[in-house]
Amino acid sequence: MSRYIASAAIRGANNIVEEADQLLQKALAEKGPDAPVQFPNTAYYLPVIYGFTEIQVSKLGDLLPVIEHARQLLHPVPRGKLWTPYLGEALDSGMATLFAEEAIMGIKYSLGDQPEKLDGYPGLVTAAGEGYCNGPIDDVQLRAWGIQLVDGRMPGFCALIGCAKSNEVAVQLVRELQRRNILVFLSGNVNGRSIIHQLLEEDVEMGYDTYIIPFGTDTISTIYPLGFATRSGLTFGGLKAGQARENLIYNKFRVFAMALALGEIDDLKYATAAGAINYGFPAIADTVIPEILPTGVTEFEHVVSMPFDDIDGKDDLERAEKLIQKCIEIRGVKVQIAEIPIPVPYGSAFEGERVRKDDMRVEFGGKKSRAFEYLRMLDPDEIEDGKIELVGPGFDEVEEGESIDLGIVIEVAGRKMQEDFEPVLERQIHYFLNAASGVQHIGQRDIAWIRISKSAADKGFRLKHFGEVLYARFKGEPWNSIVDKAQVRLITDPEEMKKWIGLAREAYGERNVRVAGLTDEAVDEFYSCTLCQSFAPTHVCVISPQRLGLCGAYNWLDCKAAHRINPTGPNQPIPKGEELDPQLGRWSGPQEFVYDHSNQSIDQVTMYSIMIDPMTACGCFECMVLVIPEANGVMIVSREDPSMTPAGMTFSSMAGTFGGGLQTPGAMGVGKFYLTSPKFISADGGFKRVVWMSSFLKESMPEEFKAVAEREGVPDLIDRVADERSATTVEALLACLEERDHPALKMDPIM
Amino acid sequence: MLTPWATIPLISAIIQPATPGTYDTDLEGVAVMAVAVAIPKKKWTGQVRDVVLGATEADGGTRSKTVSVGGEGTLPFLDFEAPMPNAPRVAVEIKDRRPDDWSPILLEAWGDFMDDPAEWAKAVEKLDVDLLLLSISLTDAEGSETTAEQARSTVRKVLDSTGLPLVVFGPGQTEKDIEILVAVAEEAAGERIVLGVCDDKNYKTIVAAAMAHGHLVDARAAMDVNLAKQLNILISDVGLPLDRVLMDPTTAALGYGVEYGYSAMERLRLAALQGDGMTQQPMLVTPGEEAWRMKEAKVGEDVPEAWGDWEERAISWETLTATTLVQSGADVVVLRHPESVRRIKDLISKLWKKGE
Numbered sequence A: 001m002s003r004y005i006a007s008a009a010i011r012g013a014n015n016i017v018e019e020a021d022q023l024l025q026k027a028l029a030e031k032g033p034d035a036p037v038q039f040p041n042t043a044y045y046l047p048v049i050y051g052f053t054e055i056q057v058s059k060l061g062d063l064l065p066v067i068e069h070a071r072q073l074l075h076p077v078p079r080g081k082l083w084t085p086y087l088g089e090a091l092d093s094g095m096a097t098l099f100a101e102e103a104i105m106g107i108k109y110s111l112g113d114q115p116e117k118l119d120g121y122p123g124l125v126t127a128a129g130e131g132y133c134n135g136p137i138d139d140v141q142l143r144a145w146g147i148q149l150v151d152g153r154m155p156g157f158c159a160l161i162g163c164a165k166s167n168e169v170a171v172q173l174v175r176e177l178q179r180r181n182i183l184v185f186l187s188g189n190v191n192g193r194s195i196i197h198q199l200l201e202e203d204v205e206m207g208y209d210t211y212i213i214p215f216g217t218d219t220i221s222t223i224y225p226l227g228f229a230t231r232s233g234l235t236f237g238g239l240k241a242g243q244a245r246e247n248l249i250y251n252k253f254r255v256f257a258m259a260l261a262l263g264e265i266d267d268l269k270y271a272t273a274a275g276a277i278n279y280g281f282p283a284i285a286d287t288v289i290p291e292i293l294p295t296g297v298t299e300f301e302h303v304v305s306m307p308f309d310d311i312d313g314k315d316d317l318e319r320a321e322k323l324i325q326k327c328i329e330i331r332g333v334k335v336q337i338a339e340i341p342i343p344v345p346y347g348s349a350f351e352g353e354r355v356r357k358d359d360m361r362v363e364f365g366g367k368k369s370r371a372f373e374y375l376r377m378l379d380p381d382e383i384e385d386g387k388i389e390l391v392g393p394g395f396d397e398v399e400e401g402e403s404i405d406l407g408i409v410i411e412v413a414g415r416k417m418q419e420d421f422e423p424v425l426e427r428q429i430h431y432f433l434n435a436a437s438g439v440q441h442i443g444q445r446d447i448a449w450i451r452i453s454k455s456a457a458d459k460g461f462r463l464k465h466f467g468e469v470l471y472a473r474f475k476g477e478p479w480n481s482i483v484d485k486a487q488v489r490l491i492t493d494p495e496e497m498k499k500w501i502g503l504a505r506e507a508y509g510e511r512n513v514r515v516a517g518l519t520d521e522a523v524d525e526f527y528s529c530t531l532c533q534s535f536a537p538t539h540v541c542v543i544s545p546q547r548l549g550l551c552g553a554y555n556w557l558d559c560k561a562a563h564r565i566n567p568t569g570p571n572q573p574i575p576k577g578e579e580l581d582p583q584l585g586r587w588s589g590p591q592e593f594v595y596d597h598s599n600q601s602i603d604q605v606t607m608y609s610i611m612i613d614p615m616t617a618c619g620c621f622e623c624m625v626l627v628i629p630e631a632n633g634v635m636i637v638s639r640e641d642p643s644m645t646p647a648g649m650t651f652s653s654m655a656g657t658f659g660g661g662l663q664t665p666g667a668m669g670v671g672k673f674y675l676t677s678p679k680f681i682s683a684d685g686g687f688k689r690v691v692w693m694s695s696f697l698k699e700s701m702p703e704e705f706k707a708v709a710e711r712e713g714v715p716d717l718i719d720r721v722a723d724e725r726s727a728t729t730v731e732a733l734l735a736c737l738e739e740r741d742h743p744a745l746k747m748d749p750i751m
Numbered sequence B: 001m002l003t004p005w006a007t008i009p010l011i012s013a014i015i016q017p018a019t020p021g022t023y024d025t026d027l028e029g030v031a032v033m034a035v036a037v038a039i040p041k042k043k044w045t046g047q048v049r050d051v052v053l054g055a056t057e058a059d060g061g062t063r064s065k066t067v068s069v070g071g072e073g074t075l076p077f078l079d080f081e082a083p084m085p086n087a088p089r090v091a092v093e094i095k096d097r098r099p100d101d102w103s104p105i106l107l108e109a110w111g112d113f114m115d116d117p118a119e120w121a122k123a124v125e126k127l128d129v130d131l132l133l134l135s136i137s138l139t140d141a142e143g144s145e146t147t148a149e150q151a152r153s154t155v156r157k158v159l160d161s162t163g164l165p166l167v168v169f170g171p172g173q174t175e176k177d178i179e180i181l182v183a184v185a186e187e188a189a190g191e192r193i194v195l196g197v198c199d200d201k202n203y204k205t206i207v208a209a210a211m212a213h214g215h216l217v218d219a220r221a222a223m224d225v226n227l228a229k230q231l232n233i234l235i236s237d238v239g240l241p242l243d244r245v246l247m248d249p250t251t252a253a254l255g256y257g258v259e260y261g262y263s264a265m266e267r268l269r270l271a272a273l274q275g276d277g278m279t280q281q282p283m284l285v286t287p288g289e290e291a292w293r294m295k296e297a298k299v300g301e302d303v304p305e306a307w308g309d310w311e312e313r314a315i316s317w318e319t320l321t322a323t324t325l326v327q328s329g330a331d332v333v334v335l336r337h338p339e340s341v342r343r344i345k346d347l348i349s350k351l352w353k354k355g356e
C-alpha cells in the first residue's frame, strides 16, 4: 500500500481516537456513566461496534472499553525509507477510526448534538424533521431497502463524501446514480462546504423517498452508511454480533457499495476510507492521489484516482457521468435495462416468426448480399459501454425488398469473460434478434441472413435497434454475469465491411483450429448436463471436448460458459479423476458423478464404447446408434428419418425402447457432431463400424463425413454405407455390404 | 413340504417380532417351522430437516403453538427403520374473500364463514388441524386488484382471530406476489409464517422479505428434482438458513398427473435420505387446490351417471390425491374440505408411529 495513504490513514486514526476519548471524558464528567447512548429507531445498539466487538453500548460508560479496543488497533505512523506492506496497519487503523467515529456519534446523540442541525435550508426533507440531517437510517427503511438490495432491484449504494467541483456537477453525479436506482449517501465537506449544501442550493429534494440521504456535513457522519452496511449483514446475512470476518465478507460480496471522495482528502477521510476498505468497499477520488490497485480486500481495486478535470468529456456534466460510470465498473455493480428501447414488441414468442419475401422491407445476407456477425472480447478500457455505432448508411434510401451488406460487430469485456466464450455468446445473436417482432434471423458467422419486415420498418425499426437489442440482452440476465461492458457496431460501409469481414474470418479460422485442438486429453474436466432428468431421472450427459450432449445443443465450451453464468445450474464440472481405461474412455470422476446423480442407479460409464457401459440415453438424442450383430457394425438413424431400418424398428420405437435414462449395451443416443469425432465409438473400432446411416444424415453434412472417411483411410467409405434407400432389412443390408465391400465385414467381431 | 398355510405366522411375525419356537398353530398335523424373520432394514445416511412453523409469545410471536414438520430419517411411515418424529401435517386453505371459482360443494361446506376470513379461520381452527393457509386473491370482490394494504389487513385479522401457525400465498403472479408478500411479511413480523410461493422468478425478493422479518418460505419448482434442488441452493445462497425453507415440488390431481408429482417427490426424498443436503427440505403440497380444480370434483351437472354421488366423489378426489402424496413423502398437505380433513387425519393417525 502506498506509504502516503497508509501514513495519512494512521495519522487520521490516531487523531480521531484521541478526539473520541476526550469527548467521552467530557461527557462522562457532565452526565455520568449511566447516561443513555442510543441511535433512534434502530436495533443493534451502535451497530459497527456491536457487529464487530459484540459490545452492547447503551450508556456512556459502555464506551470506555470501545475506546480502549480502538487504541489497541492503532499503529505508529511509518517513518523513514523502510517500506513494509502497510495494508494491515492501515486497515486496523481504519477499523479503529470507525469505532471512534461511531462512539463520537453515540456520545453526540447522548448530548443532543445529533443529528446535525442544518438551519436555513427549509427545502431539506428529512425523516428527523425539517432542518436536520438524517442520522442513522431507521429500521423500517433498512428493511424496505434491504429487500431491494438483496433481490437486486437496487444495485447498491454510493457514498459521496466532500464537495463537488460545482453545484452543477453535484446535481449531475446524484442524477446519474438515481437513474440507476443506486442509493446516494451524502456526508463530509471541503473547507466547510459540503455536497449537501450544493444540492440544497440547487433545490434537489432529499430524503428516503428520493433515495438521497444527507447524513451530515462532516466526515464523521460517514459512519452512518457503514452502520447501515453492518446492520444489513446482521439482518439479511443471518450473521451474529462478533462475527467480524463474516460481516466483512458479507458486505464485500453482497452489499454493492462504494465511496466517492469529492475534493481534497484529509487524514480523517483517508482513515475513514481505510475503514470502508475493510468492508470491501472501494474508494474513488476525483483528485490526484496515489492509487492502490492490487485487488484483494475489495473485490476489485481498492483506491482509484480519477482527477476530475482529466476525465475525457466535452464538459463537466459529461465528466460527472463518466465518473459515475467508472465507480460502477470498479465496484462491479450490475445495472440491467428494464425495457429494450425499440419500436416493435420483443419476446421469445416472436422467435419463430418468419418474414416472407413479400412482407420484407430489406434483407441482409442470403443469396444477394453478405452479412456476418462477429463477437470478440476486448480489454475493458477499449470499450465504451452502451455505444451503438452505425458505420455507413442505414436502409432508408434502399428500395423495398432490396438486399444489402451488413456486418454486426459486438465487443464485450468482463472480469469473468474468456476468449473461449466468444463463440458461445456469438451464437446468442440468433435468439436475441429473432425475438424482435418483424425480424427474422437465420444462420451464423458469415452466413448470417437477416430480414426486417415492412411493418417493423414502418413502426420505425432501424439498424441501430439491432444494437439496442444486442446491448440490452448481453447486459441482461444471465449473460451479465460474464459481460460487464459491451458496444455494438453495425457496418454497411463497403470499405469497413471489407476490413471487418476479413478480421471476422480470421477469427473464425482461429476458433476452428482451437476447437479442433481441444481434445479430451487436453482438459482436466468434463461437464455434466442433467437437464433431461425431468423426464429421464437417471440420465446424465457427460460432455467432453470430443463428445457433445446427446441433443446436440451443448458442447463442452457451452457447458463451461453455462457453468460460469449459472454456477448452480445443470452444467457442472466433472473432474476426470483417475484414468481407469483410456481405450474405453473410463475415468473415475465421471463414474462417480453419474452414480451420485442417477439416484445411485448407474455406476459404470464409458465415453467411447457402445458395447461396454455406454452412456445412458435420455430421449432427445439427435441420432440413435444401434449394433447390428449380423453385419458386425452399427447403424445410425437420425431423428428426421421416419423410415424402417434393418433393425426392424423405426427411430421413434427405438427412442421409446432405449430412452428414458436407460443404459443399454449395444444402443446409444448421440448428438450428430459426435459422429465425426475421432472418439466416436473408438473403443469398438470407430467410424468404420458404420454400416447403415439415414440418408438425411449423409446429405446434411457431406463435407464433414468426407473428412471422416479420409481420416479413417477409406475415402469412399460413405458410399459403401447403406441407407434406407438400399436396405431396410438385415438380409438386404448384408447383401449390400458384400457388394460394396464394406470394411466392417473384415473387422474383429463387435460382440 | 410346507403347505401355503404355514406361511401365515410369518406374516404376523412382521407385525409382532417372532420369538423362535413359540408359535401356536391351530392347524393340527401341519408341520410348522418356526423362523425368526429379520425384517430387512435400509440404512439411510441422510435425514429431512426439522422445520418449525409459527412463533409463540416466548419467541416473539402470538401463535398459540408452534408446529414442527419433517425430521424423518426414512420413507413415509417406515419408522421401524429410523424415526419419523413428526406426523404429516394437515393445513386448511382459506381465501381473503369468498372465492368466485370454488366448487358449490365447498361453498356449501363453509357457508357464511367465507365472507369473513377471520370467521373462516376460526372455523378451521375448530377442526383441530395443524396449520392454516391463507391465499390472497388477485382481485377484491369489486374486481379491482387486491392492494398490498388490503392483504396486510386481512393477514392482521386472521392472525388476531386464530392461534394457528400461518402460511400465506400470494395470488401467483410474480409482480403481484412480490408486492403483496413483502407487505404481508412486514405485517406478520416475528410470527414465523411461511411465505409462498417462492419460485425461481421471485425468490430473491421473497427470501429477502423472509429474512427481514423472521419468516419461512415455500419454495415451489415444477415437478422436477433438479429444479427443486436448484431453487433450494439459490435460496440458501441468498442467505436464508435451510431450516426456514419448505419445498413444494408442485403436484397434480388424481387422474391429472399425480403420478408425476409422486415420482418427483419420491426421488427428492430418496436423494434426501441418501444424504443430498440440498434436497432435505420438508415438502408441502396442495392437493386440495389441485383436486378441486378438476371436473370430477368441481362439477355436478352433465356428467356420466356412473360417476355417482357428486359430493362423495369430490371429497374422494381430494382425499385420494392427498393420500397418494402423504405416501410419497409429503410433510404438509393443504386441503379444502372439512370431510377430507377428517379422513386424512384419520389415515395419518392409523399409519404414524405404528412400526416402532
Ligand code: SF4
Residues within 6 Å of the ligand: A529, A530, A531, A532, A533, A540, A541, A548, A549, A550, A551, A552, A553, A554, A618, A620, A621
Ligand atoms: S440431451 Fe442435451 S439437454 Fe439433455 S441432458 Fe444431454 S446435453 Fe443436456
